[in-house]
Every structure is written in structure tokens, then in C-alpha cells.
Amino acid sequence: xxxxxxxxxxxxxxAMNYFRVAIxxxxxxxxxxLVVGLQYLFPGFxxxxxxxxxxxxxxxxxxxxxxxYAMIGSVYLMLPDETGIEKPVGMGLGKLAFWVLxxxxxxxxxVFLFIQVxxxxxxxxxxxxxxxxxxxxxRWADIGIVVVVLIxxxxxxxxxxxxxxxxxxxxMVANLLAVAGLYLAGMFFxxxxxxxxxxxxxVIHLWVEATWEVFVGTLAAxxxxxxxxxxxEIVEMWLWIEVLMLFGSGILxxxxxxxxxxxxxxxxxxxxxxxxxxxxxxVAMFVHVLYDWGKEQGEHEAEGKGSSIKNGPTMAWxxxxxxxxFLGAGIWGFFHTLPQVNIYTHGSxxxxxxxxxxxxxxxxxxxxxxxxxxxxxxxxxxxLKATFKSKMAIFLxxxxxxxxxxxxxxxxxxxxxxxxxxxxxxWQAFFTAQNLPWYxxxxxxxxxxxxxxxxxxxxxxxxxxxxxKVEAAAEEA
Ligand code: HEM
Ligand code: HEM
Ligand SMILES: [Fe+2]
Numbered sequence: 001x002x003x004x005x006x007x008x009x010x011x012x013x014x015a016m017n018y019f020r021v022a023i024x025x026x027x028x029x030x031x032x033x034l035v036v037g038l039q040y041l042f043p044g045f046x047x048x049x050x051x052x053x054x055x056x057x058x059x060x061x062x063x064x065x066x067x068x069y070a071m072i073g074s075v076y077l078m079l080p081d082e083t084g085i086e087k088p089v090g091m092g093l094g095k096l097a098f099w100v101l102x103x104x105x106x107x108x109x110x111v112f113l114f115i116q117v118x119x120x121x122x123x124x125x126x127x128x129x130x131x132x133x134x135x136x137x138x139r140w141a142d143i144g145i146v147v148v149v150l151i152x153x154x155x156x157x158x159x160x161x162x163x164x165x166x167x168x169x170x171x172m173v174a175n176l177l178a179v180a181g182l183y184l185a186g187m188f189f190x191x192x193x194x195x196x197x198x199x200x201x202x203v204i205h206l207w208v209e210a211t212w213e214v215f216v217g218t219l220a221a222x223x224x225x226x227x228x229x230x231x232x233e234i235v236e237m238w239l240w241i242e243v244l245m246l247f248g249s250g251i252l253x254x255x256x257x258x259x260x261x262x263x264x265x266x267x268x269x270x271x272x273x274x275x276x277x278x279x280x281x282x283v284a285m286f287v288h289v290l291y292d293w294g295k296e297q298g299e300h301e302a303e304g305k306g307s308s309i310k311n312g313p314t315m316a317w318x319x320x321x322x323x324x325x326f327l328g329a330g331i332w333g334f335f336h337t338l339p340q341v342n343i344y345t346h347g348s349x350x351x352x353x354x355x356x357x358x359x360x361x362x363x364x365x366x367x368x369x370x371x372x373x374x375x376x377x378x379x380x381x382x383x384l385k386a387t388f389k390s391k392m393a394i395f396l397x398x399x400x401x402x403x404x405x406x407x408x409x410x411x412x413x414x415x416x417x418x419x420x421x422x423x424x425x426x427w428q429a430f431f432t433a434q435n436l437p438w439y440x441x442x443x444x445x446x447x448x449x450x451x452x453x454x455x456x457x458x459x460x461x462x463x464x465x466x467x468x469k470v471e472a473a474a475e476e477a
Pocket of ligand 2: 029030031033034035036037040056059060063351352353355356359360364401446447449450451453454
């Protein structure tokens with residue numbers, strides 16, 4: 001992923017820069033995940049050096065930021081192909097924005113690591129930490145992020161207006177405006193914690209269950225066009241159906257986060273009904289990928305042309321995405337989305353199981369797939385075949401995350417039975433449940449599976465750094 005990009009269009013070069021930072025932050029996320037997991041087993045580990053709260057914060061903020069980087073990278077990657085314009089409008093500013101954003105992220109991380117927390121004053125919100133889970137960047141960085149995103153959006157929007165307007169790009173441009181706009185809901189501050197949470201959920205939930213899902217729908221459509229030569233009319237028809245369904249269920253499905261934060265009780269019914277419908281579009285996305293694949297592969301075979309796949313690793317990750325999205329978000333989400341169930345599972349390890357499987361299945365997978373498309377372009381390869389390292393990477397990472405999710409599900413099940421149902425959810429019950437063998441063993445397995453995931457990540461980086469050269473040599477021979 002390091003060199004050979006000179007011949008690329010400016011837009012794709014910038015995409016590769018975004019991917020490079022994304023992969024570094026992904027590594028940091030995993031390392032801090034391992035630290036937090038260890039602190040579950042040895043609560044004194046790194047105590048007062050990098051406390052649980054700090055390590056956890058870095059783990060989940062790195063997650064959100066690497067995904068945003070990889071998402072921006074993916075847009076710059078597809079922009080020239082979809083609009084027919086090699087050099088996006090305002091490219092100079094776009095490049096500058098990348099460096100400004102990366103410098104800001106570096107400063108925020110240093111402050112998170114070394115200053116960590118401040119006094120309960122306005123100045124802490126401005127300069128240290130805003131204190132909203134997943135979006136902890138201090139206010140100055142928030143404003144910087146908005147400026148950078150506006151520049152990025154301008155690049156995309158004006159290039160779109162100038163070039164050809166495909167269905168994929170139209171959805172992308174409209175949806176990006178919603179993604180960016182929602183960030184603002186997490187920026188203002190109220191003294192009332194219920195109100196604060198109310199708005200905060202707009203960002204996180206309306207991102208991951210509506211706008212980000214539409215985003216990965218557009219990525220899947222674009223990837224299928226490139227990787228198996230799917231027909232544009234078909235992938236775009238699916239995309240429009242998905243957009244309709246995702247917004248139909250996702251927006252009011254938001255109600256499943258309003259059950260216990262002091263909002264009116266009518267949210268129980270609204271949240272229950274609409275969030276239960278959320279798995280439906282995820283099934284559609286699943287069918288979309290498998291249907292297109294089956295169709296194109298069938299035609300290829302009928303014509304005696306062998307495999308239709310032009311990029312093995314991307315296809316593998318996109319397929320994992322279709323499965324993983326349905327499993328992690330659809331199934332694991334549905335499990336606890338009815339208020340009758342959620343009253344027992346709320347904030348337990350079950351939530352963490354769902355959080356891991358959903359973020360991984362719905363987003364990490366397809367974004368890694370996009371990185372492999374970037375590699376294929378960088379080396380100008382007609383075909384990119386999976387190597388042994390590509391296979392080890394996808395197998396170990398997927399197996400590891402699935403293993404972590406199963407372990408956490410078991411821990412959550414024990415919490416529901418012992419802490420919530422049997423002992424009545426009191427303070428003492430919380431600790432009693434956490435010391436029983438089913439819980440402790442599950443936490444040990446989570447850490448083991450975390451190490452498996454990390455080994456898979458090492459293979460991934462190794463593969464991304466080498467696969468292009470290997471395949472280029474093979475293609476020449
Ligand atoms: C890719 C999409 C999704 C992602 C990335 C995701 C991620 C998450 C995360 C990280 C949390 C924990 C939030 C916190 O820290 O408090 C959460 C909570 C929750 N999610 Fe999802 N989710 C997704 C889709 C869904 C879907 C489709 C459903 C329902 C069908 C769902 C149902 C829930 C519920 C009910 C909670 C609250 C859990 C509790 O009360 O403790 N999620 N989700
Ligand atoms: C090396 C592997 C990993 C380990 C050991 C690990 C460990 C942890 C731990 C211990 C927590 C804190 C849970 C708590 O507050 O009780 C956490 C939170 C979280 N992690 Fe990971 N993690 C890993 C990889 C990942 C990956 C690959 C993703 C997603 C792509 C992810 C997403 C999350 C999310 C969304 C949360 C917040 C969950 C919630 O609030 O419910 N982690 N992780
Ligand atoms: Fe939600």
C-alpha cells in the first residue's frame with residue numbers, strides 16, 4: 001500500500017492516504033481493546049497510567065475515526081470512476097484538509113493519552129474531552145472536523161455536479177449530507193443529561209442504523225460493479241429499495257434508545273415496532289450481494305469463462321459484510337430491541353456483544369474490502385487474487401470477532417439471569433454476577449479471541465503491503 005501510486009488519479013492518491021491512516025488507527029483500536037479486555041481480568045493492570053475509562057475511550061473513538069477515514073477514502077476512490085472526472089473540483093483544498101485532519105487527530109490522541117481528564121469546567125470540554133461516548137473529541141477539534149468535512153463534501157458535490165450523474169453517486173451525495181449534518185447534533189451541550197443523551201443518540205444511532213448503512217449500500221453496489229461486473233441497473237435498483245427501507249425503519253427505530261432515559265413512554269411502542277423492522281433491509285442487502293454474484297457467475301460459467309471475480313479479497317470481504325451486517329446488526333440487534341427484553345439486557349455484556357459484531361460485520365468488513373480495491377488500482381492490476389495472507393487475515397479476524405461476540409453473549413446471558421432476574425439488579429447483584437465462573441471464563445475467552453483477531457490484523461497489514469507487488473509480478477510473467 002506504500003508505493004506505486006504515482007500514476008493514480010489525484011482523487012485515488014488521496015484515497016490511499018486516507019486508507020493508510022485508517023489502518024494505523026484500526027491497529028491502535030485493537031491494541032487498546034486488548035488493554036481494556038485485560039483490565040476486565042486484572043483490574044489493576046495499568047491502573048492510574050491508562051485507566052479502564054481512558055483505554056476504553058481510545059478504543060471506541062479510534063474505531064469511529066478509522067471508519068470515517070476509510071469512508072472518506074472510499075468516496076475518493078469511487079469518485080473518478082463514477083463521475084468520469086479524474087481530478088475532483090477543489091482538489092488542492094481536499095489534500096490540505098487531509099493533513100489538517102490528521103494533525104488534529106494526532107493532537108487529540110496525545111491529549112487523551114497524557115492529560116486524560118480535566119476539571120468539570122467549560123475549558124475541559126473545549127480542550128480535553130467532550131465526554132460523549134464515541135465522540136469524545138474536544139470542542140475545538142469538533143469544529144475543525146466540521147470544516148474538514150465541509151471541504152470534503154464540496155469536493156464530492158461539485159465534482160458530481162460537473163460529471164456524469166449515476167444512481168450510486170446521487171445516493172452517495174444526498175446521504176453524505178445527512179451523515180455530516182447529523183454530526184452537529186452531538187455538538188451542542190445541555191445541562192440536562194436526558195436531553196443530552198437524546199441528541200447524542202441522533203448521531204450514533206442515525207449514523208450506524210440509517211446513514212452509514214445507506215453508505216455501505218452504495219459501496220457494495222460500486223464494488224459489485226467492479227469486482228464481478230454486475231449490471232448497473234440491477235445494483236442501482238437494489239440500492240434504491242434499500243434506501244427506502246433503511247430510512248423507513250431506521251429513523252423511528254431510534255426509539256429503542258429512548259426506553260430508559262426519561263423520554264415519554266410512547267417511545268416503547270414506536271421503538272419496539274420500527275426497530276423490529278430494521279433487520280428487513282439488512283436481509284435485502286444480503287440478498288442483493290448473493291443474487292448479483294450468483295447471476296454474474298452463472299453467466300460466466302455458461303459462457304465457459306470461469307470465475308467472474310476480478311478481486312478475490314474484496315469479494316470475500318464484501319460477502320462477509322453481507323453476512324456480518326445481517327448477523328451482527330439484524331439478529332444480535334433484534335434480540336434485545338423489544339422493551340420487554342431490553343429491560344433485562346440493557347447495558348449488559350450482551351450490548352457489547354452486539355456492538356462488536358455489528359460494527360465489525362456492517363462496517364469494518366466492507367471498508368477493508370475497499371482498501372483492496374485501492375491496491376488493485378494502485379498497481380493497475382486486471383485481477384487481484386487472494387494470497388495465503390489474505391485468507392489468513394479474513395479468517396482470523398472474522399473468527400476472532402465472532403468468538404469475542406459469542407463469549408460476550410454468554411457473559412451477558414449470565415448477567416441477565418443472575419444479576420437482573422434473580423438478584424434484582426442492585427449494586428451488590430452487579431458484583432456478584434461478575435465473579436461467577438460463567439462470567440469470568442467468558443471474559444478470558446474474549447481476550448483469547450481478541451488476540452486471534454489481532455494476529456489476523458497483522459496478516460492483513462502484511463498482505464496489504466505485499467499483495468500488489470506479488471500480483472504485479474505474476475501478471476507480467
Ligand atoms: C450496523 C448497525 C449497528 C451498529 C454498528 C450497532 C451498534 C450498537 C452499539 C455500539 C450499541 C451500544 C451503544 C452504547 O454504547 O450504549 C448498540 C446498542 C443497541 N443496538 Fe445496535 N447497532 C446496529 C444496529 C442495530 C439494529 C438493526 C438493532 C435492532 C434491530 C439494534 C439494536 C440495539 C439496541 C436495542 C441497543 C441498546 C442496547 C442496550 O439497551 O443496552 N442495533 N448498538
Ligand atoms: C482485539 C480485539 C478487541 C478487544 C479485546 C476488545 C475489547 C473491548 C472491551 C473490553 C470493551 C469495553 C467493554 C465495556 O465497556 O464493558 C470494548 C468496547 C467496544 N469495542 Fe472492542 N475489542 C476488540 C475489538 C473490537 C472491534 C474489531 C470492534 C469493531 C469493529 C470493536 C468495537 C467495540 C465497541 C463498539 C465497543 C463499545 C461497546 C458498548 O459500549 O457496548 N472492538 N471492546
Ligand atoms: Fe439503535
